[in-house]
Amino acid sequence: MKRLSIKPRENFKDIIESQGFIYNMDGYYTETAAYQFTEQEILNIERATIKLQEMSLEVVQHVIDKNLWDEMKIPKEYADLIKYSWKEDMCSFYGRMDLGYNNGQIKLLEYNADTPTSILEAAVIQWFWLKDYEKLNSNIVYDQFNSIHEKLIEHMKICKPYFLGDKVLTFACIEDGYEDFMNVKYMQDVAEQAGIRNEFLYLHEIGVSKNEKFVREDGSQLKNIFKLYPYECMFEDEFGKYLEPNKEECYWIEPAWKSIISNKMFCKFLYDLFPKSEYVLPCSYGKPITENYVKKPIFSREGANVEIFVGGNSIAKTEGSYGQEGYIYQDYFRIPDINGNYPIIGSWLIGGEAAGMGIRESSTLITDNMSRFCPHFFTK
Numbered sequence: 001m002k003r004l005s006i007k008p009r010e011n012f013k014d015i016i017e018s019q020g021f022i023y024n025m026d027g028y029y030t031e032t033a034a035y036q037f038t039e040q041e042i043l044n045i046e047r048a049t050i051k052l053q054e055m056s057l058e059v060v061q062h063v064i065d066k067n068l069w070d071e072m073k074i075p076k077e078y079a080d081l082i083k084y085s086w087k088e089d090m091c092s093f094y095g096r097m098d099l100g101y102n103n104g105q106i107k108l109l110e111y112n113a114d115t116p117t118s119i120l121e122a123a124v125i126q127w128f129w130l131k132d133y134e135k136l137n138s139n140i141v142y143d144q145f146n147s148i149h150e151k152l153i154e155h156m157k158i159c160k161p162y163f164l165g166d167k168v169l170t171f172a173c174i175e176d177g178y179e180d181f182m183n184v185k186y187m188q189d190v191a192e193q194a195g196i197r198n199e200f201l202y203l204h205e206i207g208v209s210k211n212e213k214f215v216r217e218d219g220s221q222l223k224n225i226f227k228l229y230p231y232e233c234m235f236e237d238e239f240g241k242y243l244e245p246n247k248e249e250c251y252w253i254e255p256a257w258k259s260i261i262s263n264k265m266f267c268k269f270l271y272d273l274f275p276k277s278e279y280v281l282p283c284s285y286g287k288p289i290t291e292n293y294v295k296k297p298i299f300s301r302e303g304a305n306v307e308i309f310v311g312g313n314s315i316a317k318t319e320g321s322y323g324q325e326g327y328i329y330q331d332y333f334r335i336p337d338i339n340g341n342y343p344i345i346g347s348w349l350i351g352g353e354a355a356g357m358g359i360r361e362s363s364t365l366i367t368d369n370m371s372r373f374c375p376h377f378f379t380k
Helices: 012-018 039-066 076-087 118-138 148-162 179-193 231-236 239-244 267-275
Strands: 002-005 033-038 094-102 105-114 171-172 199-202 226-227 252-253 283-285 293-297 307-310 312-318 326-331 342-350 353-362 372-374 377-378
Touching: 012 118, 012 199, 033 039, 039 076, 039 094, 039 105, 039 267, 039 342, 039 353, 039 377, 105 293, 118 148, 118 353, 148 179, 148 342, 148 353, 171 179, 179 199, 179 226, 179 312, 199 239, 231 239, 231 283, 231 312, 267 283, 267 326, 353 377
Parallel strands: 033 377, 171 199, 171 226, 226 252
Antiparallel strands: 002 033, 094 105, 094 342, 283 326, 293 307, 293 326, 307 312, 342 353, 353 372
């Protein structure tokens, strides 16, 4: 893996906006740098993703079999909902594994299985960047680990027959999140290309009828909902108490079993089951098991309330509103420092299959909401 300084395309901001990328706060998407990989490095990342997915599903089964709801900090009243979604093998569209990569070593840092973002830039924006970039070097064969868009279309076609009622899929997110809106609108566009009838609602526009069914503002029942909103928040909301009674009446994507994988305690159980895996970092709950570790809240997002310790001393820390739920302690894996830039690989899965990746880099040791997305390529 190499980081290359490159010249941005002329008017690239106009180009990406025309492709649906309306969220570029503080230069989040950048074309001043790109990451170059060898074909073998890409194959290794793909192989790790496939293996980690297999292990992840075993963790879900383990949590369900052992009823580890207290350990996961998941309210027990949602256990039947999660078990039902797992037993029925309800459709999952996507997920993003965050991988550390250094000197050929690949380690899972966490798995954003419920509400992953950055899919538009990974699936579309960086692909069209590559098409323009390779024109400048026509004597070199370029490629990209990226079949995300095509796999999404095909997988949505597979999922369509399982939808309920009129088969209309409602896409929903909160109203004040531009990034969430952009990601959801991209997924809605993919559904359109897959031949799925669809609509968009903000989450606050989803109501509950007198007979406790999820409905639109006109009172018509919602049967299939794609939501970009975390299950741990839904479980705490007033809205959440209607999920379990409607588990056979409303088809949610992502399915409720994803609440297990998106929970940081997943990393602890992954290590419990696969302590010898080359891709899994030692992880504990309650107290660290080494002097070099990362302290993460169970429900943290965007790097909030994360702290890194080396030799038992804190070397990096972020603030936030998480932590009351408890912490995991994961072995510290050193992300390469490339001239003050620390890259993380986001490896995408579509329908549980490895489909591509995106690179986010940060100027600090902890990847937070100030990170930058850089395109990537590999040469054959």
